[in-house]
Amino acid sequence: MTRFFLVLTVALLLALPVLAQQDYLEVTAPGGRALQLAIAPPAPLSGSANRAVAGEIAELFRFDMTLAGPFAVQEAPAGEGSSAIRPGTFDFAPWKSSGASLLLKSGYSISGSTLVLECRLYDVTRETELTAKRYTGDLKELRRMAHSFSDEIMRVVTGEPGPFSGKVAYVSTVTGNKEIHLMDYDGFTVQRLTGNRSINLNPDFSPSGKEISFTSYKGGNPDLYRRELFTGAEARISAHRGINIGGAWAPDGNRIALAMSKDGHSQIYVIDKYGKQAARLTNGRTIDVSPAWSPDGSRIAFVSDRLGKPQVFIMDADGKNERRLTTSGSYNVSPRWSPKGDRIAYCRQQGGGFQIYAINPDGSDDSQLTSEGSNEHPRWSPDGRFIVFSSKRGGREALYVMRADGTGQTRVSRGKGSDSHPAWTRW
């Protein structure tokens, strides 16, 4: 049984009272320069070195910390070969002289299939430890352990944990059909969830991350399904004639907004997670699709072509007070509200493809985030720092991650199929 459960214990190795004050670290160094973060080569805690494990840990930290935003990642200075990671057992001098402000040290030991990963973040200037954790679990959980410490680094530096240990659900054609898959945010640990060989679209996580909704043609109609991730149990929750698409979980975890055409035209409805208590929110004769909740559940952004071409609108969660949000561009779709509520990402058709934009909910500060290739399906990371999206810039459609301001665009999915429709959850 334990094989199927994550046996992962986390030990807090040191907790310095000074941490609570958060007064010694500035997210942005003076002049807006990034914090210099040095990553020491992962060292064996005991026993012999395992080059593959050490390399994977180091590469993962480099990837996370480079994408993270506040940091400029440094390698170890030449001649710095100390494998000691605990406070007081190594000399800060070489790190100081290399200009590092922060130092990430990690150690591992492997016995059988059990991995112990010990990670420590130091303030180089003050020669103090900022946080330290020891993770114990199956060797297969290596990446999750290390991503968890990346989250912890973000928590210590900014006050809010990172999203790196989360999961991304997405649609991949790798089997020849569009099936729902799950991966780490950086493209590793791919698992296929559905295997029904029809068309499966639009996965969306429940707020708990334990369920997804998605649309599938497996019953011969685009119907909405809800699936429990850990049991695989699936229920068809909306199967009206016509489309049942674009399911979006409400922040309360009990309701799902979606577009249905059961009354003749594609309109926005809210149902409970069992498919009951349908409430119709829009009452037009044109196309309304793609509902997206504000994080407080009070409003819903959606797409409507009521004025001719599709544009993003916002309404209260009861359907009242509809107003147009996007006013530039002739074709704006796929809105997604940031978890902080301050921005709405969406796609604008331009130049034969799509580009991702973000706009304030009051319509101000409308800014373009992507420009290379065609980019669609923007979805926020659970902390709102990043956006995962699909892009055809490399030819075949693949998933990319960028910071919320459009910087740091990085390909993350490496499958042999086309990957699209991402959704990111904490795990």
Place this chain on the structure above:
Amino acid sequence: MRKGMLGLFMVLCCGALLAGGCAKKEMVRGEEPMPAATTPAETAPAKPAAPAETARELPKETAPAPTVMAEALQEPVQTVAEAALEQVYFDFDSFALSQAARDTLAKNADYLRKKNPAAKVQIEGHCDERGSDEYNLALGEKRAKAALNYLVTLGVPAAQLSFISYGEEKPADPGHDEAAWAKNRRAEFIVTK
């Protein structure tokens, strides 16, 4: 046991911070087994006897080798009826029926009323790849319904017709240019019975 150890650690380490979010105990179960790939998934169920001309034409169109002929017969027999039902095409982001589309639908209606009044036809609405996926699912449905409603006004019983939208999920032409897009903005007529 491990929880106890963890608790001990936390106490020993002043317990100032919780190890939040790191020790969820669930894991996604392994991948579902895929159905065996050898099943002839796309083969339609056996169809009622084909119109007389089908039986004559099918062997003629195929090579004489018996194995090839067997494959040809596995194709859905509705091919001929579907071949009689021509696709109609749409402008970008539009479900309006052009005169050409109306002419085509008139021929389709004529065929369904006079030659094949028992046929059940599912009208598929499709889009090119340029719209958003969800918008295109709604738009494809508008196209299918526009074709369906026009057939009904021409006297085809509504009970004979159904619709489904595939949005941009099933392009007829996988290309990425206007020639391909024009072929993909369509309504198709699939004989289901």
